[in-house]
Amino acid sequence: MIIAIDGPAASGKGTLAIKIAQHYQFAHLDTGLLYRAVAFLLSQKGLDLQDEPQAIAMTHEITEAVLADPHLRGREMGEGASVVAALPGLRAALVDYQRKFATSFPGAVLDGRDIGTVICPDADVKLFVTASLEERSQRRFKELSAKGQSYTYEDILADLKKRDERDSGRSSAPLKAADDAFLIDTTNMTPAEALKMAIRIINSKRTKPSE
Ligand SMILES: Nc1ncnc2c1ncn2[C@@H]1O[C@H](COP(=O)(O)OP(=O)(O)OP(=O)(O)O)[C@@H](O)[C@H]1O
Ligand SMILES: Nc1ccn([C@@H]2O[C@H](COP(=O)(O)O)[C@@H](O)[C@H]2O)c(=O)n1
Numbered sequence: 001m002i003i004a005i006d007g008p009a010a011s012g013k014g015t016l017a018i019k020i021a022q023h024y025q026f027a028h029l030d031t032g033l034l035y036r037a038v039a040f041l042l043s044q045k046g047l048d049l050q051d052e053p054q055a056i057a058m059t060h061e062i063t064e065a066v067l068a069d070p071h072l073r074g075r076e077m078g079e080g081a082s083v084v085a086a087l088p089g090l091r092a093a094l095v096d097y098q099r100k101f102a103t104s105f106p107g108a109v110l111d112g113r114d115i116g117t118v119i120c121p122d123a124d125v126k127l128f129v130t131a132s133l134e135e136r137s138q139r140r141f142k143e144l145s146a147k148g149q150s151y152t153y154e155d156i157l158a159d160l161k162k163r164d165e166r167d168s169g170r171s172s173a174p175l176k177a178a179d180d181a182f183l184i185d186t187t188n189m190t191p192a193e194a195l196k197m198a199i200r201i202i203n204s205k206r207t208k209p210s211e
Contacts, residue, residue: 001024001026001106001107001108001124001125001206002102002103002107002108002110002120002122002123002124002125003017003020003026003107003108003109003110003123003124003125003126003127003202004110004115004116004119004120004123004125004126004127004178004181005017005020005109005110005111005112005115005116005126005127005128005129006111006112006113006114006115006116006117006126006127006128006129006175006176006177006178006181007111007113007127007128007129007130007175008130008136008160008163008164008167008168008175009078009136009140009160009163009164009167010131010136010137010139010140010143010160011129011130011131011136011186012129012131012139012186012191012194013111013127013129014030014032014111015191015194016111016127016129016184016186016191016194016195016198017030017109017110017111019191019195019198020109020195020198020199020202021109023195023199024107024202025107026105026106026107026108026109027101027104027105027107027108027109028108028109028110028111029098029101029102029108029109029110029111030111030112031094031098031110031111031112031113031115031119032081032111032112032113033067033072034059034062034067034094034097034098035081035082035084035085035090035094036072036073036077036078036080036081037058037062037066037067037072038055038058038059038062038081038084038090039077039080039081039083039084040066040069040071040072040077040080041058041061041062041066042054042055042058042080042084043076043077043080049080049083049084050083050087052087052089052090053089055084055087055089055090056087056089056090056093059090059093059094059097074144074149075144075149075151075155075156075159078159078163079159079162079163082163082166082167083166085113085167085170086166086170086172087172088171088172091114091118091172091173095118095119098110098112098115098119098120099119099120102119102120102123113167113173113174113175114173114174114175116128116177116178116180116181117173117176117178118173121178124205125182125201125202125205126177126178126180126181126182127181127182127184127198127201128177128178128181128182128183128184129184129186129194130183130184130185130186130187131185131186131187132187133157133160133161133164134157135186135187136160137153137156137157137160138153140156140160141153141156144156182201184197184198
């Protein structure tokens with residue numbers, strides 16, 4: 001079973017994806033980390049984030065160790081990832097890896113921006129997780145503050161707004177809900193409530209294999 005989860009930054013899709021994977025004992029891939037890794041590798045080498053051939057070359061240098069580097073999860077790499085993610089050649093270079101992951105396990109959950117629309121258009125369940133910009137900014141602000149990173153709420157809000165516009169406005173695989181995705185607006189939901197709603201949706205699909 002393949003579960004595709006998409007949505008804007010800090011909407012809670014990663015949290016939900018991890019909880020769904022734990023609940024069903026499915027494998028999980030945070031696809032945003034792939035774009036973050038490319039931005040990180042380019043930056044480390046002092047290369048331009050818009051250099052498409054170099055960005056594509058960096059995909060061969062993504063290792064488990066790179067993906068586990070805590071720098072990937074910071075604010076700068078979120079911003080950098082959304083710049084490299086607009087390069088069509090880079091997106092194309094990452095498709096096979098994601099599709100192979102999706103089909104290598106009896107159950108897989110992938111979260112990102114284009115999973116239900118481009119990577120796994122035939123996913124068994126598609127969820128589009130969202131929340132208001134203000135709520136997402138508050139969540140990310142709390143998260144980064146807890147890690148000792150001193151940004152203001154306004155910094156984070158401006159970042160997410162810019163990232164939303166870039167991710168939704170790019171020509172290659174823009175952020176959007178698949179036509180057959182279920183919307184989960186987590187603005188006023190706890191992570192546990194979002195999980196409960198997702199489980200209800202997934203179970204309804206699991207018991208109707210002919211759909
Ligand atoms: N329903 C929720 N209520 C409150 N906080 C939440 C909820 N879901 C997630 N969070 C918190 O909000 C922050 C962002 O969540 P998460 O990392 O899951 O979002 P995301 O959509 O995967 O973000 P990104 O695309 O940037 O990776 C985290 O600190 C997480 O603990
Ligand atoms: N399937 C995806 C996943 C991510 N991106 C881009 O990467 C940026 C960082 O993603 P996070 O989920 O880690 O925040 C994101 O802003 C997107 O630009 C993507 O394009 N497709």
